[in-house]
Amino acid sequence: MPEPAALVPVAVNWTQGGSVVEVEGSFDNWQSRQALHRSGNREFAIVKMLPPGVYQYKFIVDGEWKYAPDQPAMYDEMGNVNNVLEVQEYVPEILDSLDSFLAPSSPPDSYNNALFTADDFAKEPPACPPHLHLTLLNVPQIPESPNLLPRPQHVVLNHVYNDRSNTLTGVQVMGTTHRYRSKYITVVFIKPNSV
Numbered sequence: 001m002p003e004p005a006a007l008v009p010v011a012v013n014w015t016q017g018g019s020v021v022e023v024e025g026s027f028d029n030w031q032s033r034q035a036l037h038r039s040g041n042r043e044f045a046i047v048k049m050l051p052p053g054v055y056q057y058k059f060i061v062d063g064e065w066k067y068a069p070d071q072p073a074m075y076d077e078m079g080n081v082n083n084v085l086e087v088q089e090y091v092p093e094i095l096d097s098l099d100s101f102l103a104p105s106s107p108p109d110s111y112n113n114a115l116f117t118a119d120d121f122a123k124e125p126p127a128c129p130p131h132l133h134l135t136l137l138n139v140p141q142i143p144e145s146p147n148l149l150p151r152p153q154h155v156v157l158n159h160v161y162n163d164r165s166n167t168l169t170g171v172q173v174m175g176t177t178h179r180y181r182s183k184y185i186t187v188v189f190i191k192p193n194s195v
Helices: 118-122
Strands: 008-014 021-025 044-050 053-061 064-066 073-075 081-087 160-162 171-180 183-192
Antiparallel strands (some): 021 053, 053 064, 053 081
């Protein structure tokens, strides 16, 4: 029987004001609401004990469903915007017990430097996987938060992608998204088209 995952304390905060603030989410499959405690003039907070994983949640502020625009958010399957939280297990680093890292040796046949043949140049290029068309530059904006990008799928990370929309004429827009832990960094390159 596998050992249950250790619970991690996580603070859930709301900083947008209100009188009564509650939170509901996928922590318990959207089954219950928990009230946040006032921790300042416009701030509310609660500490939840959660196993490692990714959770979606939303706030109920004075009876109205809202998401926090200052926290990570993503679209759900029905197109709603929910805040998202990734809980990671804390693993303390014990550096004294680590030996120096030795890379495994590569077999010579993995880098044999075989020359290209005429058949290699006659082949069709591989088809672009369909999920690479669903990049951040090709996703419609959220009307109430035009600067908010949805959480990217892991399959589009570390690829260069191109904006297919016709809204920007005369410019070429390219971008790439990388992940560092729970943060996503998107770099966008805009270049005028040469005439």
